[in-house]
Every structure is written in structure tokens, then in C-alpha cells.
Amino acid sequence: MALKPWREIAVPHEDVLKGTFQQAEFAADLSRVHQGTATAEYQDAELFFQRTYITEGMRLLLDSVVKRLAGRGGDPVVQLQTAFGGGKTHTLLAVYHLARGDTPATKLQGVPPILNAAEITELPKARVAVLDGVELLGLASKPRLRDGVAVKTLWGELAWQLGGAEAYGLVKEADESGTAPGKGELTALLSAQAPCIVLVDELVRYVSQFEEGRSLSGGTYDTQISFVQALTEAFKAVPNAILLASLPFSDREAGSQQGVKALRMLEHWFGRVQALWKPVATEEAFEIVRRRLFAKVSDPLAADEVCKAYADLYAGNAGDFPIGTQEAKYLERLEQSYPIHPEVFDRLYEDWSSLDNFQRTRGVLKLMAKVIHRLWTSGNNDLMIQPGSLPLFDPDTRNEAIYYLAPGWDPVLERDIDGDRAETTEMDNAKPLFGAIHACRRLARTVFLGSAPDAGVVGGAKHHRGVELERVLLGAAQPGQVVGHYRDGARALVDRLQYLNSANGRFWFDVRPNLRREMEDRKRRFDLKDHVYPFIKDKLRFANGVFGGVHVFTPSADVPDDWSLRLVVLPPTATFARAAQSPAIDAASSVLKARGELPRQKQNRLIFLAPDADSVPRLKDQVTSVLAWSSIVADVKDDRLNLDQHQSKLASQSLELATEAMGRMVRETYKWLLVPSQEARLGKGVGDVQWDHFQVNPSAINRTEEIEKILREHELLIAEWAPVHLSKMLHAWFWKDAPAVGALDVWQKTCCYLYLPRLRDSETYRAAINAGVHSRDFFGIAYGIEDDRYQGFHFGERAIAILDETLLLIQPAIASGFAAQLDEEDAARRARLEEKTPRLTGDGPQGQSQGDEGGEETKPVGKGADASESSKPSASAPAVKKTSFFGSAELDPVKAKLQFSDIAEEVLMLFTQKPGVKVKVSIEIEASAPDGFDDHTVRAVLENCDQLKVTKRSFD
Known part of the structure; x- marks a missing residue:
């Protein structure tokens, strides 16, 4: 007679069938029952005792x-x-x-x-x-x-x-x-x-x-x-x-x-009174769970046939199953626990109950309710619900199982144990011998149930790590199947699965890849300071991008204190976590405050990248894995380690996987961007240093660009600065006691003080000055003061500022007054020039008519005179107009800026004010040094020439 599957014999309660059970209903609440507000299964005395097994x-x-x-x-x-x-x-x-x-x-x-x-x-x-x-x-x-x-x-x-x-x-x-x-x-x-x-x-x-x-x-x-x-x-x-x-x-x-x-x-x-209380025994738990989850066993005879078939399987293959499964007592256990296999209860009550947050009876009920619901809805036809039956492909069941475990089990289940993308599914599909009985999936589920609670625990639930092969077979094999196929499947899993470990006839899953014993031994050889940290440092590579330098694990004394923006990457010991004061903040503060033993001046030029506190341990482990696999592969290549072809290939593949994972881990670990700032209020002083933190997307291709993007989005780094913001800053901090301030001094102070804006570079600052001087709303510029007059003054006109120690930024009100003064002086100068201009009345060289013996007074050209008549040539000697002008001047190199400004105002302006006059101005600079120019001067001159559009320039 064919054996019936459990679903044709045992009927779950309606709430389990429909998946409408509530986790909270598994928790009895005495007060709610006393108040009359509990659910029916607890409030109704008759129903309560129907579902309660009296232990x-x-x-x-x-x-x-x-x-x-x-x-x-x-x-x-x-x-x-x-x-x-x-x-x-x-x-x-x-x-x-x-x-x-x-x-x-x-x-x-x-x-x-x-x-x-x-x-x-x-x-x-x-x-x-x-x-x-x-x-x-x-x-x-x-x-x-x-x-x-x-x-x-x-x-x-x-x-x-x-x-x-x-x-x-x-x-x-x-x-x-x-x-x-x-x-x-x-x-x-x-x-x-x-x-x-x-x-x-x-x-x-x-x-x-x-x-x-x-x-x-x-x-x-x-x-x-x-x-x-x-x-x-x-x-x-x-x-x-x-x-x-x-x-x-x-x-x-x-x-x-x-x-x-x-x-x-x-x-x-x-304690003075002896309590009549005994914990629930495992056999009693069988009945407790069965009453709560199953309404009835509709065909007891069929159930007995199934239990007897399991007992016969164990008796007929005594060498494949644990000692004791062939005894009559085990048949009684099968009958008591039906339709759930005793091995499920043994693992849950012996192993899972050792977990701090797994409640013995309630935890089993919660997990098994989800298991039964999913098996029922998916049409599972197993004879009994065994460890190998657990539907770990189901998200609800999986989440309930790993809820009690340490983090990291999701990829283990998804990759190795169960689901469409799991290796076990692929193995079952690839080999019909396995696929016919779902051997690989059933074996992996069994190993998970028996080993997961012990993962990462020294001296955990069992004295020896892992599940014996006999118990793996007990949890997977069913009557009518060939046990040897499961043995073959177990060997195949060891060779294929990434998270399965095997030693001394035991199997266990871990959240770490199955690094072989040799690799595990080698991992312990590597020292953090001498091997791991230098390796991580070598893998932390950044394009400079906006930064003048990227300093990885660099001591504070070696981080330059200059005007360049710098990214400081903190070592793995300086970890960051949002929950509390982190070592990263302490380390970054140390670099921010001092360069070695000297106080640091340009504090506003430093940005920090810190490792994640939770990820650093995993990164260290991953790096030692890479180092270990690298040493194994190297030893195989140099014939210092004898491995067969398959093992050698596996070592190389493992190195590739570990290296790839390590690369991702480096990015995931170094994800905290730390940016210092201060709040300052006028009259109230400067507050303490504050640290803004942001996560860097680990999948970004160019991490430097991603960091710059984050800084820009949060206005912690300014690449384009509107002159209105520059003007506001000048009003707030620099023009309080002076009509003008040195532009270079302002730039340098933004590099020093954390309460001032952080500019990308001096060019950003100079661009804001060039844009602002075009308007009369923000500021004027000049290149020094002589005799209480601004030299090289510009206000409300296009100009190219040269950022040096002479450049001044002038308050708009002061600049406006000085501009008005210049306009008045210019008008007066024009008037004087017009008065000095002779009237042309004849052909003589002195501007007199040849026939003018009486010396008549000449009339000025322009206002108050008839310009058309005065400029009309005489009939006897027509005047020849001059159509071009050329002039050159030798300038004092020290005073060239001021002298050129005078020439521009006194000469060039007379041409540029005339409509239709084309003016071309060229500058020639010759410089020689007997000992030659140093590299810094050459580089600076050429860069400035590029900025100022000097097309013809060269050094010989």
C-alpha cells in the first residue's frame, strides 16, 4: 500500500492554513484573560484546554x-x-x-x-x-x-x-x-x-x-x-x-x-516552599505543538503506517543513521510527534533553545506555524515534516529562522541553501539523480537547522561544531529512497558550496565562506600592523580630483598645512559609528588641530574619510582571507604545496572571489565622510567644532567625484561662488573696522577658519571677485593706496583681478564715493584739455591764417564754438588729418601696475571714448636671470599666463 503524505492525514488549524495566525497570539497574557479581552483560544476555557496538552x-x-x-x-x-x-x-x-x-x-x-x-x-x-x-x-x-x-x-x-x-x-x-x-x-x-x-x-x-x-x-x-x-x-x-x-x-x-x-x-x-514545577520535556512538546498547530489526524492508521516505514528505513540501514533510531522507543517518538519528525523537535529544543531570544515552546510554535503554512500552500508531499522539508526559500520562513541568529545569514541561505538562485537548486537541476529527491536542498536545509545556532560561537550548543553525517541523513532521507544518493549529495555539497564547512565527518554552515583548514591556519599568520593595514592602504586609491592631495593613513605631521584642499583617509583603528563618540572623531580632531607638534593653521582645507565601525572587523577578516589564499596560490605555483588539479583550481577561484569581495568590502567600509565646521555669531564668539557625517555610495565609480558631489550638495565645498555671498561675508567679518581689506588675506582666512565658507580653490574666489567688480552692488577693487588714493581702481566695470598681496576689496559705499571723485577729476581734466586745444584758422604751422597780421584770438573746438566752422579747412591750404597713433614706454618693473594704470587713464581713455576708434594694446615683458629661473617661478608664470590669456610666452 502506498504511503500517504502528511498533508493527506494531518489537518492544520484554520489560522495556520490561511496564514492568519498572529505571533502575539502565541504569547499568553494573564491580565487580558482576567479582563475578558483575550483571544478566544485563551479566553474560552473549553477551547483553551482543547488546545492545551497537560504536561x-x-x-x-x-x-x-x-x-x-x-x-x-x-x-x-x-x-x-x-x-x-x-x-x-x-x-x-x-x-x-x-x-x-x-x-x-x-x-x-x-x-x-x-x-x-x-x-x-x-x-x-x-x-x-x-x-x-x-x-x-x-x-x-x-x-x-x-x-x-x-x-x-x-x-x-x-x-x-x-x-x-x-x-x-x-x-x-x-x-x-x-x-x-x-x-x-x-x-x-x-x-x-x-x-x-x-x-x-x-x-x-x-x-x-x-x-x-x-x-x-x-x-x-x-x-x-x-x-x-x-x-x-x-x-x-x-x-x-x-x-x-x-x-x-x-x-x-x-x-x-x-x-x-x-x-x-x-x-x-x-524558595522556602518546594515548587511543583518541571520544565516541558521534548516528548511533551510534541503534543503541545501538535495540538496548537493541527486540528486533527484524520487517518490514524495511515499515520501509523508512515511511522513504521520510517522505523523500517532506519533499521534496514543501521550504519547510515544515529544509534537509537533502530529501537522501538524511536518508533514511539515518531508516533508522538507525527506529522512532524522528532529530529525537528530535537534540533529546535536542543540547539535553537540555546539562543538567548528563542523561547522554547513559543519560538517553536512561531517557526513551525510558518513552515506548515508554506508547505501546505506549496503542495508539499513529504511523508513527514523533516528538517529537509523546511521551506527556506520562502521569505516569511527564512526571516523567522534568521531572526534569532547573528547577522549575515541572508546571503548564506540565498546562495547556498534554498531558493531559485541557490547552488543547491542548480545542483539538483543539473543531476536528475539528485533532482528526483531534491537531495541537495534537503541536505543543506538539514545542515542549516542543525548548525546555524552554533555559528560563530565558541563552545556553543554542541561540544563539537557541526552535524554528523548520520544526523544529516536522518533529517533528509525518506522511506522508499536510496540513502546512498544522499551520501553522494553530501560530498557534492562540500566541493561546491561556498559557506558549507566540513571536518571530521561533520558539516556546518557559517556566515563566512568555507575557507579550508589550510587557509584558516594561514589567516592567523598575518599581523594587522605589518600585513593587513598596509594591504588595505594599498587598496585605498583615489584620483586627486578636487583635492590637492589624498593622504591615506598619514600621520598628522605628514599632512601638509597649506592652501590646497586635502582628503585625509583615517586608519582602520579610527572607526566611525553614529551612535556614540567614535575613534574616528578623535583621530580627525588630532589631525585638524596640529601638524605634528605645531598648531595647524589651514584647518578649513581638510576633509576626512573614516571606516565604518561595524564593517572594519569584516574587512580585516576578508583581507586576511585574500592574503591567505594568495599565499596558497603562490605556494602551489612554486611547488611548495601539493594540491591536485581540482584543488588548485578551487584555490584560484577562491582567491578571485575573496579579492572581489574584499574590493567591495573596502568601499563599503570606507564610507563615512567627516567634515568639520564651526558656528560663529557676531558678538557671541565661535562654538565648538562640529562634525557632519555623510555616507559615500560604495558603488560610485569615481569616489573622489562622489565625495565632491556630496560636499557640494550640502554646501560644504563651494566651487562656484556668487559675489553676493562674498559681499555678505566681507560685511560680516572684514569690513567692520576698515573701508577695504586685502583680498589675499580674506582668501587665506577662509582656508583657516571653520566658520567661514570652504572654497574649492583660489580660482573660485578670484572668479567671484571678477564677477562682483562688474557690478556696483558688492565691492570695488584696487591695487594699493598712494597719497590716500586707490591705485588701479575698478568699480562697476569688467576687470581681471590678480590675486596678490596688493589687491584690495573695497566697501561699495567707499568705492562709489571714490568713483564719483574720479569722475569729477576726469571731467575737470577734459575741460583743461579742451581749453588748451588751439583753433585752426589758417594754414600756418601755428594755426594762424597767413594773412592774419593782427593776430586774432583763436576759438576753442567743442562746446561754446562752432565746431563745423572751426574745423573747416581753408580753400587755399587744406588741413591733413592724422589717422594713426603709436607709442611705447619703458615701465619700472616694481611700479609697473601703477604706471600702466596712469597710462590707461591718461592716454588710452582718450581713444576708447571716441566712437569708431580701434585700439590695440600689446604688452612685452622681457626678464632674464643669470642663474636661471627656479621650477616654481617657471610653473607659476606659465599658469598665470594661461589664466590671463597671454598667448606668446616662452622660457629659454
């Missing part, structure tokens, strides 16, 4: 509870303390529903046998009080109003829940004063309300609020402890009252130091 520990506890409420013995105080997710709250809920008696005990599945064993025919209804420390956190500082009564303390809340205002009256005085009631008062309270039960959950969270020496409206730390002491004693005195309290299992769950202290004190007082 041995729960059975013993319920037995004690029913005996106590019936006055037939039982423990008065029970402490529930087990690991995170161990079922404490779930057990309290079972006691809650049983004690309240809202639903007859006969309808509560699993309860009648407990009552029969205790010889109790009818359990009396009990008053139930629920003290949830999390729900009552606010009570410590703010009273609760109960029918107009302000309840202030834990004991006041207890009394009110048990018996309302009447019961509260017994502890009213203690509640109002915040002092703990005595044993007698509490005994009277419990006796009056008996049979009663008090359920306390998260008490440590509540008590830890009360710091020693501090009094809240809910009392003090000491009164809380006194109350607990008196309460445990009072329950002993009332035969039909019981107290159940859950306490954290570990200090980590207790939280703060105050929480740990409170836990120790509560353990002391509760």
Missing part, C-alpha cells in the same frame, strides 16, 4: 491546586520558575480557568482524570485575583480608582480583586499609609474570601521600580518585600487558599541590577 509538570500542579481549594492538602505557595518561553504563564492560565469554575470541569479536556485521582467530585468555585506586575506598573506611583476608592498598593489591589470594598476595608489603613499589612490582617482577608487563589506574574518587574531609600505612593522597596513575606505566611494559615507566583529564570530576564536584586529577595521568600 507532567502541569498535571502535578493542577493536582495540588484542586486539593488545596477543596481543603484536602496541597501546597499553599507554589513558585513557577523556568526558562524564557517555558510555559509559566500558560500554566497560570490553566489554573485560572480551573479555579474560576465558569466552565464545568467535565468540559475541560484532561481535567476530569486529575479530579478523579484526587477523589474530588465537584471542585468549589474560587475567588481569583491576578497580580500582573507589568499591567500594574503604574500603581506604584499613581493610585487606581475603584468605585471612587483610591487603591494605592499591591495589597490594596489584591484585597479589592478578592472581595471588593468589603475586603479592601481589612487592609485600608495599610493601603493608605503605604505600609505592608501584617500576617494576621492578610490571614483574615484570605479566610474571609476562601476558597481563593492568587496568581502573581511578573512580580520582579513591579518590585524593581522601588529603589531603596525612595518612597512612592505604592510604598517602598522594603514594604513590598515585607508584604511578600507576610503573604506567603498567611497562605499557610488558610487551608483552602493558594498562591502561585512566576519568577524569571535568569538574571538576563530580570533586567536591571535592581531587578536582579529583587529577584534574589523574592527567590529567598518563595
